[in-house]
Amino acid sequence: MGAVLTASAGQQPETVPLDLLLGRAGAYLDDFVRQLSNVVSEETYLQEATAVLSSFNVPTSRNGIPIAPSFPQSRHRRLKSDFLLVTLAEGWLPFRDVFEVDGVPVRDREARLTKLFLRPSADTIAQAKEISDESTRYNIGNLLRTINNPVFALPIVQPDIQARFRFSLGKQDTSVGADVWIVEYKEESAPTLIRGLRNLNLFAHGRLWIQATTGRILKTELSTEQPALRAQVTTSFGFNDQLGITVPVEMNELYTLANGSRVSGTATYGRFRRFEVTADEKIQAPDGTTIER
Numbered sequence: 001m002g003a004v005l006t007a008s009a010g011q012q013p014e015t016v017p018l019d020l021l022l023g024r025a026g027a028y029l030d031d032f033v034r035q036l037s038n039v040v041s042e043e044t045y046l047q048e049a050t051a052v053l054s055s056f057n058v059p060t061s062r063n064g065i066p067i068a069p070s071f072p073q074s075r076h077r078r079l080k081s082d083f084l085l086v087t088l089a090e091g092w093l094p095f096r097d098v099f100e101v102d103g104v105p106v107r108d109r110e111a112r113l114t115k116l117f118l119r120p121s122a123d124t125i126a127q128a129k130e131i132s133d134e135s136t137r138y139n140i141g142n143l144l145r146t147i148n149n150p151v152f153a154l155p156i157v158q159p160d161i162q163a164r165f166r167f168s169l170g171k172q173d174t175s176v177g178a179d180v181w182i183v184e185y186k187e188e189s190a191p192t193l194i195r196g197l198r199n200l201n202l203f204a205h206g207r208l209w210i211q212a213t214t215g216r217i218l219k220t221e222l223s224t225e226q227p228a229l230r231a232q233v234t235t236s237f238g239f240n241d242q243l244g245i246t247v248p249v250e251m252n253e254l255y256t257l258a259n260g261s262r263v264s265g266t267a268t269y270g271r272f273r274r275f276e277v278t279a280d281e282k283i284q285a286p287d288g289t290t291i292e293r
Helices: 018-036 112-118 124-136
Strands: 039-053 074-088 091-101 165-172 180-187 205-211 217-226 229-240 245-257 262-274 282-284 290-292
Touching (some): 091 112, 112 124
Antiparallel strands (some): 074 091, 229 245
């Protein structure tokens, strides 16, 4: 059983060295990605706008064949998707595959992304990106965004990326968890994590909530601004007893446009399930389907 250190009323907790927090968070991230990269979850994503808006206009057909149905302008949108994190030689990428919009199925409810990566080919990444791009068109509001994924801010603690940021230690926040400290960050060098119109560098800033004893990142907040748009995305993480790992629990986003209109969203994550290749060369997908090699 681990020891517990408490402070008496009025006594300030002993601060933790910033470099220790960032070092442990970087090591934790490697383990987080390794454990979550074979897990798919179901995302329920509620979006709201202050004005009636159409979805972002992306191509709706391939070779003249419709690839996804169109939906009318609206102030509300409810998406259900498969969300998957994939580890590649050059890094890790999140993918979203929408299967239901406002209660209407937009494709057969099959684990398309999962099957792609269980049986990878030379064009697997291109196919997965195409699926994610198709899913993007269902976002409410005529603004293209790719920062609306729950793990977007995590790479900031990677050792090779930390050098592009300035960090400062904030206060302890026991409302998030025991021994959790806020670390503020500000991006200072390009290329930036986020790009705007015409590939403009958009510098990010925000906060990370890091548990000192484990390096676990329990909450992230990321903000960025450009002349016509301000954006903020916040994600909370929690421990999943079934999988024995930390997973995204909720993502909240807010976009404020120059004309004063706003788009907000809340995504929650559940039905986490692993997929793996069994010893007899049969692939077990999250929906229970067995695929022969």
